[in-house]
Amino acid sequence: MTERPRRFDGDGTDAAIDRAVREIMNRDAAPGFRRRVVARLEREPRIAWTWGQFGLIATAAAVVLLLAVWARTPQPLQQPVSEPRRAELVRPVVEPAPTPTRPATTPAAPSDVKREARAVAERRTQKPTSDRRVTAASIDPAEERLERGNANPRVPDGRVETTRRPSGDPLSIPPLQIRPLETGEIRMKSMTVGPLVVVPLLPPR
């Protein structure tokens, strides 16, 4: 297995290729190569220690950074508590009231539901904007400002929000319970819609 590559002599192209390759490769390292290598080897321990220090410092910095990020991560909201409540309140709306006598394909029912939905939407639009503002402001941005130490955060229109204490617990935000009240109204309306379902409206069509 000590076979060496074949060499061509003469004037042919193969010989020209061989000569060209030998000429390209016929070089040597600059004088003093051994001395330069030994000099680098003498410097080597210091370089290794420097790299070791660098690695140690980098690792420590990474650990500190991770701890800082972990400490700044906000705690998760109490979703497990609020979700069941919402589902509980929404369920009656999704599932219509038990009306065994009413046919499933009643044409009046969808229009009634649409009408009710429109009415709810109108009521929502007629609500004072200040209520919505307070609700929105008390959920997130104001809470953030309180956490940053601003005891009297400003709401978007420039006024100072003074209704919340700086030490309030962000996990027990009461405004989140406003929505269930609205859906409750819808449920009551749907109960009153029941009697309005009159099948005889079909014959005219």
Next chain:
Amino acid sequence: MTGAEPAEASDLDLVRRAQAGDADAFGELVERNRRAVFRAALAALGSAAEADDVAQDAFVMAYRKITSFRGDAAFRTWLLAIAWRKALDRRKSLTRWLRITAAPPDADADAPNWIEHMPADQRTQEEDLAAAQLQHKVKLLIRTLPRKLRDAILLAGSGDYTYEQISHILGVPVGTVKWRVSEARRVLKQKLAAVGHAHD
């Protein structure tokens, strides 16, 4: 026996001494393998200055890892593999590679010297000039070869390595090395024919 010259220590003896902390023994290994390591780096990089730098890096790395050398392969083979990896790392640096390729080829600067040092035989001046021109073109064309083919033909043509060593350096079977050398020659001949040099 007392007046006999001490036998030259083998590479393996020097390695054992270097592993034990003998810096002079490692210096001797540097001296013995300097040219082979340098030329392997030169084949990969095409620049003598870069090759010198990479060869130094390779020896420093070898010294750092010499305790892990178990003697499964020859020390030179092990060392050449380190040098080749270092050279490839250097070649991967795009800026360096662009600088090397953008620089005027050394062949251009060397061509007049080569003509002056041609052996004075019975050939006419016209023949000498034609041969010099052909060789110059071959050197330029070698630089245009695909890297795998160029590496193989440069290592094989240097005369410093066996096929087995080239196989170990490139990390491919001996048969692949031979094929690449042959393919490099074929491509070069094809290119030479395209520019009007079709002797064979």
